[in-house]
Amino acid sequence: MSAGAASVILKNIAVPVSLAGPDLGGTLQGQCLYGDLHIVPDGSNRLIPCEPSPHAKLVIPHLTEAHCHLDKCHSINRLGPVGGDLPQAIEAQAKDRKNWTKTDLQTRITKGLREARASHCGAIRSHIDWGEDAQPPIAWHVLGELANDSDLTVQRSALMGIDKLADSDFCTQVALHIARSQGGVLGGFVLAHRNRVMGIDNVIKQAIHHGLPLDFHVDETLEDMDGLSLIADAILRLDYKGPVLCGHACNMTNLSGDPLARLIDKLLKAGISICALPTTNLYLQGRTGGTPDRRGITRLRELDTAGVPIVLASDNVADAFCPTGQHDPMAALHLGVLGAHLDPPFDRWLPSITNNARRAMGLDGIFVKTAKASELLISDATSIADLISGRDALTSLA
Numbered sequence: 001m002s003a004g005a006a007s008v009i010l011k012n013i014a015v016p017v018s019l020a021g022p023d024l025g026g027t028l029q030g031q032c033l034y035g036d037l038h039i040v041p042d043g044s045n046r047l048i049p050c051e052p053s054p055h056a057k058l059v060i061p062h063l064t065e066a067h068c069h070l071d072k073c074h075s076i077n078r079l080g081p082v083g084g085d086l087p088q089a090i091e092a093q094a095k096d097r098k099n100w101t102k103t104d105l106q107t108r109i110t111k112g113l114r115e116a117r118a119s120h121c122g123a124i125r126s127h128i129d130w131g132e133d134a135q136p137p138i139a140w141h142v143l144g145e146l147a148n149d150s151d152l153t154v155q156r157s158a159l160m161g162i163d164k165l166a167d168s169d170f171c172t173q174v175a176l177h178i179a180r181s182q183g184g185v186l187g188g189f190v191l192a193h194r195n196r197v198m199g200i201d202n203v204i205k206q207a208i209h210h211g212l213p214l215d216f217h218v219d220e221t222l223e224d225m226d227g228l229s230l231i232a233d234a235i236l237r238l239d240y241k242g243p244v245l246c247g248h249a250c251n252m253t254n255l256s257g258d259p260l261a262r263l264i265d266k267l268l269k270a271g272i273s274i275c276a277l278p279t280t281n282l283y284l285q286g287r288t289g290g291t292p293d294r295r296g297i298t299r300l301r302e303l304d305t306a307g308v309p310i311v312l313a314s315d316n317v318a319d320a321f322c323p324t325g326q327h328d329p330m331a332a333l334h335l336g337v338l339g340a341h342l343d344p345p346f347d348r349w350l351p352s353i354t355n356n357a358r359r360a361m362g363l364d365g366i367f368v369k370t371a372k373a374s375e376l377l378i379s380d381a382t383s384i385a386d387l388i389s390g391r392d393a394l395t396s397l398a
Contacts, residue, residue: 008039008373008397014056015047016347016384019354021369027052031347031384039397043370058379058387060350060394061366062122063329064357067215067247067275067313070126071105071139073112073327076318083323085287086220092320097129105142112317112327113150119328120377120394123153125185125215125245125361130160134173136181144181155361157185157215162227164188165203166195175206185361186210189217190227200234213243213362220248222285222294228252232266245311245360247275249298250285260299264306273360274303277315278335279325300340304348309356312336312349329353334388346384374398 014032015024026033026047034056035047075096076082082092109126116124131137140156147154158178165171165188178184186207190196207214218227228249235244255263267274276298285296304310312332316322333353336342342349351357355365366375374397381392 007041010037010039010057010059010378012050012053012056013037013047014052014058014382015368016058016060016350018347018350019060019368020047021367024369025049031345032056032058037368039371039373039376043372045369045371047368054382056382058381058384059368060377060379060387061354061368061371062375062377063120063353064361064363065116065119065121065124065313065327065329066245066311066357066361067277067315068112068116068124068126068327069316069319069321070109070112070143071100071128072319072321073317074108074319075099076320076323079320082320086284086321089284089320096320100139102138102142105139106146109139109143109146113146113152113154115317115327117150117152119326119330120396121152121327121329122366122375123155123358123361123363125155125157127157127159127215127217130158130174134170134177136177140181147183153183153363155183155185155213156181157187159217160188161193162188162190162196162199162203163193164199166199168202171199171202171206175210175212179210179212184212185215186212187215187217190219190231191221191225196227197230197234200230201238204234204238204240207242208238208240211242213245214240215245215247217248218246219251222251222253222296224254225251229263229266232263232270232272235270235272236266241271243360243362244270244272245275246272247277247313247315248281249274250281250296252299253294253297255299260302264303264308267303267308268306273309273311273356274298274300275311275313275360276300276336276340277313278332278339279322280315282335282339283322295339297336297340300336300342309360310352311357311360312352313357329357330388330390330394334390337388344385346388350384
C-alpha cells in the first residue's frame with residue numbers, strides 16, 4: 001500500500017460485486033472485480049483493471065451489527081443453570097436485573113462495544129429492555145454515555161411488550177424520550193399480546209410524528225402468529241415511510257405456497273427488512289426435550305429471492321437467551337450459511353451484514369466506490385468463502 005496527499009493505492013485487490021458500487025472498474029471474474037484500488041478524497045474511487053490473481057486481497061466496507069442486546073450481554077456466568085425456550089430465558093434474565101447497577105452495565109456494555117469494534121463494525125443497534133414506567137431505564141442512559149466516547153455509530157432501540165404500547169399515553173411518553181435521544185429507535189416485541197393491533201398502530205403513529213425508525217421483535221416462535229402480517233398491514237394503512245426492521249419472524253417457516261407469497265408481497269410493499277438471528281433462534285426454538293428437528297431460522301432464501309432485504313446479526317451474547325455467541329456479524333453470517341443453507345455464490349449474502357443492515361437502520365449504504373479509507377476493511381482472504389469462514393482476519397485501512 002502506498003499513500004500520498006491525494007490518494008491511497010492498494011495493489012492486487014478483489015472487491016465483491018455486491019459491495020463495489022456503480023462504475024468502480026476492475027476486471028470481472030466470478031463474484032469479484034479485480035485491480036489496483038485507488039482511494040481518493042473526492043469519493044470517486046476506482047479499480048484499475050489488472051489480471052485476476054489467486055492471491056488478490058479482498059476489500060469490503062465495515063460490517064454492521066443491526067440487532068444485539070448490550071444490556072444483557074456477558075451475564076451468563078452469574079445466572080446459574082439455564083437452558084430452555086424463550087419464556088424460560090425471559091424469566092431467567094429477569095431475575096438478573098437486580099444486578100444491573102450503573103457500574104455493572106458500564107462494564108458489560110463496554111465489553112460488548114469493544115468486541116463489536118474488534119469485529120470491525122462501523123454501526124451497531126442495541127435493544128434495551130424498558131421498565132414498567134415511561135422513564136428510560138438506566139441501561140438506556142449508560143449506553144448513551146458510552147456511545148459518546150465510541151467511534152461506532154450507536155443506536156438504541158426500546159424493547160417492551162406491544163401490549164404496554166397499546167396505552168396511548170404511555171406510548172406517547174416513551175416516544176418523546178426516544179425522540180430526544182441520540183440514535184433512538186422505537187419498537188417493541190410482538191407475540192400473542194392482547195391489544196397488539198392498537199399497540200402496533202400507536203408505535204407507528206408516534207414514529208411518523210417524531211420521524212423515528214422502527215424495530216420489532218416479532219413472531220419469535222414456531223407457533224402460528226400474525227404479528228409480522230399485522231405490522232405490514234399497519235405500515236401500509238398508516239403510510240409510514242421510515243425504515244422498519246423486523247427481527248426473528250421464526251414462524252414464517254410454517255408458511256409455504258400462496259400464504260407465504262402473500263406475506264412476502266406485503267413485506268415488499270411495506271418496505272420491511274427482515275433480520276434473522278441464528279445463534280438465539282437455533283438455541284431457543286424447536287425444543288422438544290431431545291435433539292431439535294426445526295431450526296427456528298426464518299425463510300431467508302425465499303425472502304431474498306423475492307427482493308425483501310435480509311439482515312443477519314449477533315443478537316444475544318453470553319446471556320440466558322444464548323449462553324455463547326459473539327458480537328460479530330461475520331460469525332452470524334457464517335452460522336446463517338449453515339443453519340439456513342445460504343449456498344454459494346456468497347457475494348449474494350454479504351449485504352446482509354453490510355448495506356442491507358445499514359439501510360434497515362436508516363443509514364446510507366457504504367460501497368467501495370464512494371467509501372473513505374477509514375470505512376474500508378482488507379483481508380488476506382482470497383475468496384469470499386474464506387472470508388465468511390473467518391479463516392483470514394479483516395484489518396481496517398485506517
